[in-house]
Amino acid sequence: SQQGEEDPQALSIQEGENATMNCSYKTSINNLQWYRQNSGRGLVHLILIRSNEREKHSGRLRVTLDTSKKSSSLLITASRAADTASYFCATDGLSGGNNRLAFGKGNQVVVIP
Amino acid sequence: DVKVTQSSRYLVKRTGEKVFLECVQDMDHENMFWYRQDPGLGLRLIYFSYDVKMKEKGDIPEGYSVSREKKERFSLILESASTNQTSMYLCASSLIGVATGELFFGEGSRLTVL
Numbered sequence: 376s377q378q379g380e381e382d383p384q385a386l387s388i389q390e391g392e393n394a395t396m397n398c399s400y401k402t403s404i405n406n407l408q409w410y411r412q413n414s415g416r417g418l419v420h421l422i423l424i425r426s427n428e429r430e431k432h433s434g435r436l437r438v439t440l441d442t443s444k445k446s447s448s449l450l451i452t453a454s455r456a457a458d459t460a461s462y463f464c465a466t467d468g469l470s471g472g473n474n475r476l477a478f479g480k481g482n483q484v485v486v487i488p
Numbered sequence: 489d490v491k492v493t494q495s496s497r498y499l500v501k502r503t504g505e506k507v508f509l510e511c512v513q514d515m516d517h518e519n520m521f522w523y524r525q526d527p528g529l530g531l532r533l534i535y536f537s538y539d540v541k542m543k544e545k546g547d548i549p550e551g552y553s554v555s556r557e558k559k560e561r562f563s564l565i566l567e568s569a570s571t572n573q574t575s576m577y578l579c580a581s582s583l584i585g586v587a588t589g590e591l592f593f594g595e596g597s598r599l600t601v602l
Binding site: 408410415416417418419420423463465475476477478479480481 | 492521523528529530531532533536546578580590591592593594595596598
């Protein structure tokens with residue numbers, strides 16, 4: 376069953392601005408991952424945050440995880456036109472069986488040059 | 489570089505045809521996955537395999553079967569294609585259990601069933 380659920384909104388921002396998107400999930404997790412998908416392409420892994428971590432950084436990306444609220448956020452700082460893509464969160468549920476990742480529906484981000 | 493290759497980027501088939509979607513990874517990964525992606529529905533897991541000749545159903549296995557005869561190759565089979573199987577199909581692999589690992593995706597196969 377699908378766990379990761381992003382706020383289902385399209386986000387349009389100017390280059391240089393920050394972009395924030397959220398993800399909520401329903402059951403306990405081992406970790407939460409964020410992926411990016413450019414139009415018509417496969418998904419690319421961005422960052423993984425474990426259930427015992429609260430915040431993680433990777434370059435211009437900052438991910439937070441609040442297990443008490445079952446939610447995560449992805450912040451992209453100083454956005455660039457190349458950041459235009461769909462962003463998905465994915466969770467592996469502790470009760471969902473091994474080797475399964477459940478993806479959210481995605482959040483489309485458009486960065487205007 | 490890690491690579492997952494899907495044999496066909498675009499396919500057009502007719503209702504009732506048998507369709508094979510091939511996926512090959514060159515990373516010696518144990519786990520391989522087939523997802524389908526539809527607008528508004530996100531990615532849904534069809535089948536996955538954690539070893540050669542091993543497979544498990546995902547969330548939407550109906551109308552699909554899979555084959556994993558070699559570690560590097562995972563095939564998705566539509567025995568009798570139907571129009572509701574028109575979709576983007578994504579193959580992925582991972583080295584270890586998803587509990588600690590990331591998925592590597594292919595570029596996708598866009599299937600249209602007429």
